[in-house]
Amino acid sequence: MEKQLISKKDLLDEKGISYGQLYRWKRKQLIPEEWFIRKSTFTGQETFFPKDLILARIDKIMNLKEDLSLDELADKLSPLLPSYEMRKSDLIERNIVSPIVLQRFAGEDSDSYVYTFDKLLYFYIVDKLLQAGEMSMEEGEQLLQTMRDHFPKFAGKPCDLVFTRKMGVSSFALLSVPAELYFDGGVKLVSRLSVAECIEQLKGKWA
Structure with missing residues (x-):
């Protein structure tokens, strides 16, 4: 692509x-x-x-x-992550991430638990794809793990999230941008998101 x-x-x-x-x-x-x-x-x-x-x-x-x-x-x-933090209760009150995502992926955390910006970003991206109807809750777990494992390796450099399926099996990847991607005929590109744009959008919700 x-x-x-x-x-x-x-x-x-x-x-x-x-x-x-x-x-x-x-x-x-x-x-x-x-x-x-x-x-x-x-x-x-x-x-x-x-x-x-x-x-x-x-x-x-x-x-x-x-x-x-x-x-x-x-x-x-800037694609660099700011030092913003927010309590779980404030996330819910300001509707930055939907309650169903917080219940599923942060259910054990107390309402006073404070999230750093990178953790909020992961929830925000999961929420974005779920609300678009492009992803299941189980795939959301897979996406969260991909972000936790690999996003820190980019150290502030812009990247894209690529979400694909082949024969019903979903995969997630992070890649440096700009980059060209080509898939074989059996792969469906479900979504490609600019993580830098997601960071900008999330920063805007602090205003």
Whole structure:
């Protein structure tokens, strides 16, 4: 499965931004280094970007830059996990994660138990796929274990979660982005989620 790319020239033309703006945002880490993809073309080396990701990111920057400084934006958009914490009772009260997910996956914890951001992120991603109707509770257990075992290895680098099934057997994988994935004909891609986008969404629920 190949992500569609957009050239730097087409990106600047489509969004009406300058070369200087683009690279200033890169220096401020508003746009990840990994999204700048160098490819050989008939005119030489050119820079491309994952199209959906870069267009959504630039829209977000343009919408927020009037209200936030570039440093504040960088903190908001960073894939690094913040030091936020939240009690189980507050999670329920603010409906950040649905009660059924907390009951199933955090049922033994008291209402005063405090979760770190990474644990909240795992619950949030499970909840997201369950509410989309794409995953069973049993698969949720498998996803949680995948996140616990492998997400810390990325150490703040952006990654995608890939959820597949083959002959009724589900699998989860985390991969660095941007990356291209190809499957044999018997594999169904159920979902591919940007973990960085999930982090942004979860951060937004603290506001």
